[in-house]
Amino acid sequence: MPKLPVVAIVGRPNVGKSTLFNRLVGKKLALVDDRPGVTRDRREGDAHLIGLDFRVIDTAGYEDQDAQTLPGRMRMQTEAAVAQADVALFLFDARAGIVPLDEEIARWLRQSSTPVILAANKAEGNAGNQGILESLSLGFGDPVQLSAEHGEGLGDLFEVLLPLLEGKEIPDDEEDERLDAPLKLAIVGRPNAGKSTLINRMLGEDRLITGPEAGITRDSIAVDWQWRDPLRGAHGEPRPVKLIDTAGMRKRAKVQDKLEKMSVADGLHAVDFAEVVVLLLDATLGLEAQDLRIADKVLEEGRAMIIALNKWDVAENPSSLFNGVKRALEDGLSQVKGVTVVTVSGATGKGVDQLMSAAFQVREAWSKRVGTGELNRWFERAIEANPPPAPGGKRIKMRYVTQVKTRPPSFVIFGTRVDQLPASYERYLVNSMRKELGFGAVPVRVTMRAPKNPFDQKD
Template identity: 70%
Template sequence: MPLPTVAIVGRPNVGKSTLFNRLVGKRVALVDDRPGVTRDRREGEANLLGLDFRVIDTAGFEDEDPASLPGRMRQQTEAAVNEADVALFLVDAREGLTPLDEEIGRWLRASKTPVVLVANKAEGRAAESGIFEAFGLGFGDPIALSAEHGEGVADLFEAVRPHVERDPDAEEDDEANGDHQLKLAIVGRPNAGKSTLVNRMLGEDRMITGPEAGITRDSISLDWTWQGKPVRLVDTAGLRKRAKVEDKLEKLSAADTRRAIDYAEVVVLLLDATRGLEAQDLRIASQTLEEGRALIIAVNKWDVAEQASSLFNGIKAALAEGLSQLRDVPLLTVSAKTGKGIDTLLEVAFDLREAWSKRVPTGELNRWFEGAIEANPPPAPKGQRIKLRYITQVKSRPPSFVVFGNRLDELPDSYRRYLLNAMRRDLGIGPVPLRLEFRGRANPFDRARR
């Protein structure tokens, strides 16, 4: 799916190229005090606090003969706006409105492209009158911005987001049309029974199996359908401790398995019931969660497990201690040999993928946020309270959120954990990785790109 497009328009020398450079994160467009430096449309890939889009820097909009150079530049600007999902209309808050600003406003109102009005160069009191003047253009509240200093970028994010954020309904339609499968990777130590499990799922001896450890070397992707739902199964090579991996081919296989984890949506970590949980299993689980993938831990060979109840409880306790970053990771028992527990495993995998893809409506999210803060207010170091203003979800897969506020560098880790745990509990997100970042309002964009 192509990236949504944002076009930056306005009269010459209002700061369009400066904003373009800030959005793409580097000095790409030439910037100078002289008007008319930009002539062609310049395009780049931008990221604004997790929003990915294509941004177009346009030439200054001038009223000239179409055959002249300024006239041809204006035609390029018109073409950019027509193809964009949203246009950022920049005015200079320090200079105030000009007749050309008003002409551009009339032209934009006649177009079908949504418009976000931005009063640039808004730092300082000298810009206040120009910001108020911008209300008269008829595009609603102007975003007070300093593209040069990064002030107001959080407000720009909120204004642009409805126009460029991926539509979750469209993603669901893609899945319904078969364009999106559940990407399920089976990982674990050598000889845990990964290939045997894949063969049992497929109902055929698709993968070579045997008592020898390390038969599988490459990650093998297989398309499959379970109860009418498309699945892409990935069988991977066994992962041993790095210190024990000496063979070059095994090193390549291990790297291939790690790429499979990156590719997957849900990862099944397969344990061997005859060996229990080992330190390497915890390392694989931690890596999976750090990559933001949903995780299921399945204990294989359960049909031959000895003292099954105590084994299960022991593994559960070890996981609670070793995976403190995410509690209640699903722990299931299966038998690749008999097929027992496989349907339950797949049901949990699809449920986890749904939670991993969850989007919380902004209103519901902020009502929860206000309640969580009221129930347990942030601390007040040295008598000065930390102010948490609002929260927004910037993406899903995994669910990722940004909290805006001030003095956030003094917010203790315990309070951050409180918010994460309350979010999982109250919003029904469940045991999937969450991303929670904190941004100050002064200059959130620069910190977000690190």
């Protein structure tokens, strides 16, 4: 995974830093209490805000004390957090107004090279209006108005964070996200689809136990492999792959054994780890409802997916079978059209090169970042070709679009009344994006964002 940009929440004690931290990470990781000084050490967590991912640090309340005292050592921890952060989120209590310690923190932050966002917490209602006016004297401009406890104002926070954090993701040393890094490829499917047999054929050795009995594989097994692309010739560099074999996934109602439940859970975790997931079908059985459930899970997790029809060497009426599977996928996976379908044989190895070539191509699409100019030109063409509807006679104004992350490609569209866009128009935009921007059938995430507080239902 990439190293995420870092946001440090700073402020005096008891202004709601830990409450905001818990809100951003989506779980109660930090202790919260009305008493000041509950947080002493830095606490970190992964935050997700309307498609924007970042690392957030909850710091101790900043107190102007001697460095040898406990409050002083806590202050030094806070200073260290700000020094390593990409953004400092300076939180104050709008209801209490600006107090001398807030002014002291502001003086310190102005000397730092870290960009600062001022945020007024507890700003719901009108009780914080005076404090918000007072905060202008701190020199950081208009504050973002929040209620960490009630989750209000997070959309406005997203808007000010986005330009400061966009493009800040850097690859981690251990799991590099460059396209020449090993491809993490998971093979999933129902029991006895031939997953282990196919991987053994790829490796050229009986690395995994196979047999006619369903359910032999229990743990997810990762094996390093080098694939030599035939298109690169005999002297081409082999491409590194981490192959992940998983336990067969039966219908949940049929899974009674505790060990099998654990095996299936382990397989789903392997999907989270993978970049590309191959859903292996038994060509002698065709496509079944359980295959579509597995495919839904893969796409829900945002992974790129390929469908592989195994045992193709013994399939009857192959042309009819292939077309039937394609039609069933179009109907059953309506959220993603055009998923790549390849035919393979784990017994003979036929089709493996085609499968691997498709896997590397789909990873490239899944990792794609579109340039701002190209994205805006597509946006203008899409709206001109099919303007958004006007529900109730009120025009929906689409203003601009930005890509907030890759893997999967994720975008935010800003505009007026975009929350009223019908699902059919959102599908139109996503399908147009896939076709014109080269994403193909990989999952694409699009979030609509109105300029007002998304928690305010008033237009």
